[in-house]
Amino acid sequence: MSQQEIPYKIYLSEDEMPKYWYNMRADMKKKPAPLLNPQTLKPVTAEELEHVFCKELVKQELDNDTREIPIPQEILDFYKMYRPSPLTRAYCLEKKLNTPAKIYYKFEGNNTSGSHKLNSAIAQAYYAKNQGLKGVTTETGAGQWGTALSMACAYLGLDCHVYMVKVSYEQKPFRREVMRTYGAQVTPSPSETTNVGRQILKEHPGTGGSLGCAISEAVEDATTHEGYRYVLGSVLSQVLLHQSVIGLECKTAMDKYGIKPDVIIGCAGGGSNLGGLISPFMGEKLRGEKDYQFIAVEPASCPSLTRGVYAYDYCDTGRVCPLQKMYTLGSGFIPAPNHAGGLRYHGMSGVLSELYDQGLIEARSVVQTDVFEAAEAFARVEGILPAPESSHAIKVAMDEAIKCRETGEEKTILFGLTGTGYFDMYAYEKFNDGKMTDFIPSDEDLKKSFETLPKV
Amino acid sequence: MSQQEIPYKIYLSEDEMPKYWYNMRADMKKKPAPLLNPQTLKPVTAEELEHVFCKELVKQELDNDTREIPIPQEILDFYKMYRPSPLTRAYCLEKKLNTPAKIYYKFEGNNTSGSHKLNSAIAQAYYAKNQGLKGVTTETGAGQWGTALSMACAYLGLDCHVYMVKVSYEQKPFRREVMRTYGAQVTPSPSETTNVGRQILKEHPGTGGSLGCAISEAVEDATTHEGYRYVLGSVLSQVLLHQSVIGLECKTAMDKYGIKPDVIIGCAGGGSNLGGLISPFMGEKLRGEKDYQFIAVEPASCPSLTRGVYAYDYCDTGRVCPLQKMYTLGSGFIPAPNHAGGLRYHGMSGVLSELYDQGLIEARSVVQTDVFEAAEAFARVEGILPAPESSHAIKVAMDEAIKCRETGEEKTILFGLTGTGYFDMYAYEKFNDGKMTDFIPSDEDLKKSFETLPKV
Numbered sequence: 001m002s003q004q005e006i007p008y009k010i011y012l013s014e015d016e017m018p019k020y021w022y023n024m025r026a027d028m029k030k031k032p033a034p035l036l037n038p039q040t041l042k043p044v045t046a047e048e049l050e051h052v053f054c055k056e057l058v059k060q061e062l063d064n065d066t067r068e069i070p071i072p073q074e075i076l077d078f079y080k081m082y083r084p085s086p087l088t089r090a091y092c093l094e095k096k097l098n099t100p101a102k103i104y105y106k107f108e109g110n111n112t113s114g115s116h117k118l119n120s121a122i123a124q125a126y127y128a129k130n131q132g133l134k135g136v137t138t139e140t141g142a143g144q145w146g147t148a149l150s151m152a153c154a155y156l157g158l159d160c161h162v163y164m165v166k167v168s169y170e171q172k173p174f175r176r177e178v179m180r181t182y183g184a185q186v187t188p189s190p191s192e193t194t195n196v197g198r199q200i201l202k203e204h205p206g207t208g209g210s211l212g213c214a215i216s217e218a219v220e221d222a223t224t225h226e227g228y229r230y231v232l233g234s235v236l237s238q239v240l241l242h243q244s245v246i247g248l249e250c251k252t253a254m255d256k257y258g259i260k261p262d263v264i265i266g267c268a269g270g271g272s273n274l275g276g277l278i279s280p281f282m283g284e285k286l287r288g289e290k291d292y293q294f295i296a297v298e299p300a301s302c303p304s305l306t307r308g309v310y311a312y313d314y315c316d317t318g319r320v321c322p323l324q325k326m327y328t329l330g331s332g333f334i335p336a337p338n339h340a341g342g343l344r345y346h347g348m349s350g351v352l353s354e355l356y357d358q359g360l361i362e363a364r365s366v367v368q369t370d371v372f373e374a375a376e377a378f379a380r381v382e383g384i385l386p387a388p389e390s391s392h393a394i395k396v397a398m399d400e401a402i403k404c405r406e407t408g409e410e411k412t413i414l415f416g417l418t419g420t421g422y423f424d425m426y427a428y429e430k431f432n433d434g435k436m437t438d439f440i441p442s443d444e445d446l447k448k449s450f451e452t453l454p455k456v
Numbered sequence: 457m458s459q460q461e462i463p464y465k466i467y468l469s470e471d472e473m474p475k476y477w478y479n480m481r482a483d484m485k486k487k488p489a490p491l492l493n494p495q496t497l498k499p500v501t502a503e504e505l506e507h508v509f510c511k512e513l514v515k516q517e518l519d520n521d522t523r524e525i526p527i528p529q530e531i532l533d534f535y536k537m538y539r540p541s542p543l544t545r546a547y548c549l550e551k552k553l554n555t556p557a558k559i560y561y562k563f564e565g566n567n568t569s570g571s572h573k574l575n576s577a578i579a580q581a582y583y584a585k586n587q588g589l590k591g592v593t594t595e596t597g598a599g600q601w602g603t604a605l606s607m608a609c610a611y612l613g614l615d616c617h618v619y620m621v622k623v624s625y626e627q628k629p630f631r632r633e634v635m636r637t638y639g640a641q642v643t644p645s646p647s648e649t650t651n652v653g654r655q656i657l658k659e660h661p662g663t664g665g666s667l668g669c670a671i672s673e674a675v676e677d678a679t680t681h682e683g684y685r686y687v688l689g690s691v692l693s694q695v696l697l698h699q700s701v702i703g704l705e706c707k708t709a710m711d712k713y714g715i716k717p718d719v720i721i722g723c724a725g726g727g728s729n730l731g732g733l734i735s736p737f738m739g740e741k742l743r744g745e746k747d748y749q750f751i752a753v754e755p756a757s758c759p760s761l762t763r764g765v766y767a768y769d770y771c772d773t774g775r776v777c778p779l780q781k782m783y784t785l786g787s788g789f790i791p792a793p794n795h796a797g798g799l800r801y802h803g804m805s806g807v808l809s810e811l812y813d814q815g816l817i818e819a820r821s822v823v824q825t826d827v828f829e830a831a832e833a834f835a836r837v838e839g840i841l842p843a844p845e846s847s848h849a850i851k852v853a854m855d856e857a858i859k860c861r862e863t864g865e866e867k868t869i870l871f872g873l874t875g876t877g878y879f880d881m882y883a884y885e886k887f888n889d890g891k892m893t894d895f896i897p898s899d900e901d902l903k904k905s906f907e908t909l910p911k912v
Contacts, residue, residue, distance in 0.1 A: 007470045008536040014463045080464040081548070081839045092537070092611070110566055112841040112876070154836040155548070174630075174881035178841060180888045181832055376637055380610040383537045385568040385634060420568070422878040425630035432636045 009086040010253040017084050018248035019071060021241045022279050024351060026067035027286040030358065032237065032350040033325035035061075036312060041456055044322045052219060052321075054229050056127040060238040069241065071123075072130075078122045078155060079245065082111035087253040088417075092381040094401070101404035103397060104261070105417040106250045106277065107384065112178070115342075115387065115419030116273050117148035117233050120242035124231040125152035125160075134227035135159025139189065139214030141168055142341030143175030144387075144419060145233030150182035161228075163189040163217045167208030168341070175423050189214035196220050196318065211345075212317025212331070219320050234270025235315060235324070235349050243276025246416065251280045254414075261292060261414035263400055267392035268296040268305065268363070269342045271349030277416040278361075285360065294361040295400075296352065297392040299371075301338040301439040304329050304348045305356055305363035307446060312456040313347055323454065326353040329441075332452025336439030338368050339427035340388040346449070364396055367438040371395050372431040375421070387419040388427055465542040466709040473540050474704035475527060477697045478735050480807060482523035483742040486814065488693065488806040489781035491517075492768060497912055500778045508675060508777075510685050512583040516694040525697065527579075528586075534578045534611060535701065538567035543709040544873075548837040550857070557860035559853060560717070561873040562706045562733065563840065568634070571798075571843065571875030572729050573604035573689050576698035580687040581608035581616075590683035591615025595645065595670030597624055598797030599631030600843075600875060601689030606638035617684075619645040619673045623664030624797070631879050645670040652676050652774065667801070668773020668787070675776050690726025691771060691780070691805050699732025702872065707736045710870075717748060717870035719856055723848035724752040724761065724819070725798045727805030733872040734817075741816060750817040751856075752808065753848040755827075757794040757895040760785050760804045761812055761819035763902060768912040769803055779910065782809040785897075788908025792895030794824050795883035796844040802905070820852055823894040827851050828887040831877070843875040844883055 025031055034043040049058040060069065071079075090103040108116035128136050135158050140146025146162040153160035162184050169176055169188035179186050189209045190197040194217045200207065207213075215232075222230035233239065254261065264281055266274035274296055284290040296305055304327045314331040315321040328347040335344040348356075355361050368388070375391035377398070378384070386394060397415040404411050421428065430436045441449075481487055490499040505514040516525065527535075546559040564572035584592050591614050596602025602618040609616035618640050625632055625644035635642050645665045646653040650673045656663065663669075671688075678686035689695065710717065720737055722730035730752050740746040752761055760783045770787040771777040784803040791800040804812075811817050824844070831847035833854070834840070842850060853871040860867050877884065886892045897905075 009470075011467045014465075077464075112835065112839055114878075151839060155839070173885070174878075177881040177885045177888060181835060181841065181884050183836065379568065379637060380639060383568055383607060383611070385637065422570075422630075425633040428637050429629070429633045432633060 006089050006257055008091060009088050010257065011086055012084040012249060012253055014080055016252055017079065018245055019076070020068040021071060022244040022248060022283060023063065023067055023069060023241050024279050024282055025064040025237065027283050028354065030354065031064045032354045035322035035324055036456065038314065038319055038321065038323055041323070051223060052230050054124070054127045054131050054133070056130065057124060057238050060241055061236060072126060075122055075126050082118065084249050085110055087250055090382055093378060096377070096381045097398060097401050097405065099401040099405040100408060100410045101401040102410065102412045103401055104412070104414045106246060106414070107417045108246060109384070109387070109417065109420035113144060113148035113151050114422060115144040115148065116243060116246060116276065117145045118151060119245050119276070120233060120239045120272065121145070121148035121152040123242040125149065125156050125158055128229055128231070129156045129158055133229055135161065136229055136231045137161040137218040137222040138231050138233065139163045139211060139218045141165050141211045141344070143168060143172055143423060144342060146184070147175060147178050148233070149231065150179040150184035153184065154182040160184040161218070161221055162186045163191070163214040165189055165209045165211055165214050171426070172423060189217050191217060194220045210317060215316040216318030216320050234272040235347065237351050239272045240275035240349055240351055243272050244279035246273070246276040247279040247281060250277065250414070259412060262411045263293045263295065263413050265295045265297060265393050265397050265413065265415040267343060267389050267418065268298050268348065268352065269345045269389065271352040273416050273418045275349055275352050282355065282360065295396055296356070296361055296363040297396045298363060298365050299338045299340055299343050299392065300365040300367045301441065302329070302335040302344050303365045304346060306365045309450060310353060310357050311453055313453055315347060323456065324350045326350050327356060329446060330449035330452040333449035336441070338439060339424060340368065340392065342389040343392065366392055366395050367440070369436050369438055372428070372436060374398050384417065385421045386417060387421045388424050390418040393417065462545050462713055464547060465544050466713065467542055468540040468705060468709055470536055472708055473535065474701055475532070476524040477527060478700040478704055478739060479519065479523055479525060479697050480735050480738055481520040481693060483739050484810065486810065487520045488810045491778035491780055492912065494770065494775055494777065494779055497779070507679060508686050510580070510583045510587050510589070512586065513580060513694050516697055517692060528582060531578055531582050538574065539701070540705050541566055543706055546838055549834060552833070552837045553854060553857050553861065555857040555861040556864060556866045557857040558866065558868045559857055560868070560870045562702060562870070563873045564702060565840070565843070565873065565876035569600060569604035569607050570878060571600040571604065572699060572702060572732065573601045574607060575701050575732070576689060576695045576728065577604035577608040579698040581605065581612050581614055584685055585612045585614055589685055591617065592685055592687045593617040593674040593678040594687050594689070595619045595667060595674045597621050597667045597800070599624060599628055599879060600798060602640070603631060603634050604689070605687065606635040606640035609640065610638040616640040617674070617677055618642045619647070619670040621645055621665040621667055621670050627882070628879060645673050647673060650676045666773060671772040672774030672776050690728040691803065693807050695728045696731035696805055696807055699728050700735035702729070702732040703735040703737060706733065706870070715868060718867045719749045719751065719869045721751045721753060721849050721853050721869065721871040723799060723845050723874065724754050724804065724808065725801045725845065727808040729872050729874045731805055731808050738811065738816065751852055752812070752817055752819040753852045754819060754821050755794045755796055755799050755848065756821040756823045757897065758785070758791040758800050759821045760802060762821045765906060766809060766813050767909055769909055771803060779912065780806045782806050783812060785902060786905035786908040789905035792897070794895060795880060796824065796848065798845040799848065822848055822851050823896070825892050825894055828884070828892060830854050840873065841877045842873060843877045844880050846874040849873065
């Protein structure tokens, strides 16, 4: 089919939507290293994990072998409320960049939570409901994950306790209100409602909180209340599994029009979006069927892949969650206040870390002023106001397209547009006013945070 | 086709999208009354209007006869960036209400401006560009129209001056930043940049401004700067014409599945959304081909259809725009602070007013606490966080569906979901905190504001 005939947006019909999630681990010859129990530092057992997480999700977390996992009907029905998400041909951006490259993006922001997070939130909430639980607990920083989980819980009639980093709770009151509108109980963290919260408040009165602290409170809430479990929006292998729906839809849509991407680009914080987007393509690469170039884009202020080490580390600063082997800056790393809150994580998905270590994925880091410049240019021609996180991928996709203009190559570029920036207007305001600055940790900073790595 | 086979979302393919706008006036036996020149009180001429508005738009405004007006290719291409918008079967809402009614909604919030306003913004910007103008000026209250126009102007490379009611400018900084991100010049109104603004500031120092004042400033800006024209987001017949794309898409999608709505419901402020949604259906009714029940929903705090009079009135409190015969509360009416800013208009589209006067449309008014209750219930099951304006239609659609539960009727209900509530979280917060109150003007209030009607 000629390029002319490709529509602006490729939508799949509901019967073309994926009926299963794809588990990349099944096709990896060298599997990700096992999770370790934070007390014993031995591989964690299913039984140990089931105190914190739902039974079925533990099974998915530990399953390195099953290639296709059927999506339950109730989740498929929920997906139909906002999926399939459009795969868009960026005709206007191509024209603006005067590039022979063909640019596509998969837009995951077309739902009220504003991002791809909902794909895993509904899955995790469903398994909790199915297990007969009363509710789930979680933490949220930027707020996308908390919003997604609140929506999923409202739909299923589950309680939802969200511990929101206090500084975000105060700076992002609208995010908080969206969650409350969906019936969630939102608590600023650290709070007086948990032991760990009270302890932290005692030691650091007036603290604005941190993701690590919020995780610890959410885990304590789940493990001390009958009928509750803790859920997490990224990093875990189960989350990448659920997010494979992004890549699967994408591949079906591209196959339909005979399009094969040369380069696939995604932003990477904990890895949920990138891992989901690349899944079926990486599967083909792992099985030796086709080749693709994959690029993970991270903020220069929090460069876990490009400047981190591959080692066992704590997933949370509270050190209550299992340890994971991953690219990490050390759980003691305190990221500078980059506006892409969803990318301010010291580590990276274990699956993606292993793929990166095997040389199957590349990584680039970018500074936030460049990211916002790309975001604004994109918004003006493509209409969508992108989230700062997503704009990391936009920046590198534009870089690649500009290279094509210089070399004359007609590459097909695909990137993940994970969400909208409606709740990030403070950041845009800073950029519009010329007051945004960049942060790059010094080697000295990193050396210090590497010292927080556990001796495993 | 059985109801079971109807998908959650009906998307049209790009070649099924409308190629023309439909002009309801062509099928009206009794046409809307002509606009009057505010100085002479005589029917306004095209030449007079062309000082303020673009030439082609004046033509569309005065055209009561051409049934189908082709949509220029550049506008069609822009529409493809965010259209066709989904027509959604509200399966989850039906289940929650336990109703035999079949509920559909046409969702226009799937674009960054967050509402249907973009459909007319791109049209008006296009004709300005085509006329060789440098830019356009406008006012905005709640901010949806200003955002839409900023996006359209960014795309076409036109200057965009937005006069934003000062109280909104201060209370909705995020809306302002979205417009700035799209390159618009946003000025709080009243401002020191126009004569009328300076005059008002002198008479009312410290005023928070009003839509009427912002209109006057925008018109002065357009008429005193070479290469600029003024554009307006609702009320005008040209706007209803452009918005007919909503109804045309809707009808094509419903026809495809053999669905005929019994009741069609929309919120009505200036009338742009309702007029657009009902267009092709009203056309069939006007031509005696089919019958439908149409319901306009307005806030009880600003009840122009249900408690207004049908008379010539000023469209703006500044009295610089042409007079229109419409259902109105008088241009001196000061609506109470209802959170649905987009519905706080003293008058109504002349076309809709005439149709209402002929008994072809019904109207209902609802109080805002009921509206937010409906909005929250809708959000929890259907996922989308609705704008307060749109939620007026949700409220009445739910009422109708509940009636069906009681009578056992299997009515097909269609309503317009005009936009998202991302920038209305202050209002949701008030509702969540139980602090929202209702406002209903007294007969005495209305008597007073009717006194501001011109003697024509």
